[in-house]
Amino acid sequence: MRDAVTEIVTIRGDLELLTRTAHLLSSVREEFVCAARDLDTWSRPGARQAMAARAGHTQQGQQVHQVRKLLSPAALADEHSRAHLRELVDQGALVRIASAPLPHETIVIDRRLAILAGLDGPGGREYTLTTVPTLVGGVYALFDAAWGTATELKAFLRGEQPRLDAAGRTVLRALGSGATDEKAARELGMSLRTYRRRVAELLTTLDADSRFQAGIRAGELGLNG
Structure with a gap:
C-alpha cells in the first residue's frame, strides 16, 4: 500500500480512477470509508459495482475489513438507491446518512490512502490521491466527525425520510x-x-x-x- 501512490497524485476521469485504484480496493485489510453526496460520484465506469462487491468481501469465510459509507440525504431520492444501500447493509457495511449535504466526497483506505473527488470538467472529474500521513489523517478525522453526527440508514428511513407521492x-x-x-x-x-x-x-x-x-x-x- 505504501508504494501504491507516490505522495500526491492528480488524475482525471473515472476510467483512470478505476484503473489506478482497482488493485487498492481489492487489498483493503482493515477499513474502507467513503463519503459521497449521492451514488453517482464513484459509479462510472463500473466503480460503484466494484466497490459494492468488496463491501462484504470475505476470505475463507472471514470478513477482512470494515466498510463505512456516509451519504447525504440526496442518495435516498429513489427506491432503487435505497434498495442498493439496504443490500450493502445486509452484506455487512455500515451506512449512515448525514444531516445535510456533504461538502466533500472522499474514500479512505486503511487510513493510509485518501482519494478526494474534485469538480467535473470537460476531460472528466478530477481526483486527488494521497498517501501523505498528515493529509490522510486530516481527511479521516473530518469523515469521523461527520460520521458521529449522522443517522444510521435504517433509522433514518424509519423516522426521518418523508415519502412524497x-x-x-x-x-x-x-x-x-x-x-x-x-x-x-x-x-x-x-x-x-x-x-x-x-x-x-x-x-x-x-x-x-x-x-x-x-x-x-x-x-x-x-x-x-
Missing part, C-alpha cells in the same frame, strides 16, 4: 418555481382551495413551518428532483 412532488415543484398560488393551481388543473390544501399537507409532511422552510427541508432530503 406524485401529487406531492408536483406541488413541491410548483412551490419551487415561485409561481403564485393562482397560477400554480391553474397550471396543475386544480382549484385554488385544493392547491392550498395540498401545500398545507406538504408542509406537514416535511415538518416545515413555512414554504421557504419546506424548500430547504426538501433540498436537504434530496426530494427536489
Whole structure:
C-alpha cells in the first residue's frame, strides 16, 4: 500500500480512477470509508459495482475489513438507491446518512490512502490521491466527525425520510418555481382551495413551518428532483 501512490497524485476521469485504484480496493485489510453526496460520484465506469462487491468481501469465510459509507440525504431520492444501500447493509457495511449535504466526497483506505473527488470538467472529474500521513489523517478525522453526527440508514428511513407521492412532488415543484398560488393551481388543473390544501399537507409532511422552510427541508432530503 505504501508504494501504491507516490505522495500526491492528480488524475482525471473515472476510467483512470478505476484503473489506478482497482488493485487498492481489492487489498483493503482493515477499513474502507467513503463519503459521497449521492451514488453517482464513484459509479462510472463500473466503480460503484466494484466497490459494492468488496463491501462484504470475505476470505475463507472471514470478513477482512470494515466498510463505512456516509451519504447525504440526496442518495435516498429513489427506491432503487435505497434498495442498493439496504443490500450493502445486509452484506455487512455500515451506512449512515448525514444531516445535510456533504461538502466533500472522499474514500479512505486503511487510513493510509485518501482519494478526494474534485469538480467535473470537460476531460472528466478530477481526483486527488494521497498517501501523505498528515493529509490522510486530516481527511479521516473530518469523515469521523461527520460520521458521529449522522443517522444510521435504517433509522433514518424509519423516522426521518418523508415519502412524497406524485401529487406531492408536483406541488413541491410548483412551490419551487415561485409561481403564485393562482397560477400554480391553474397550471396543475386544480382549484385554488385544493392547491392550498395540498401545500398545507406538504408542509406537514416535511415538518416545515413555512414554504421557504419546506424548500430547504426538501433540498436537504434530496426530494427536489
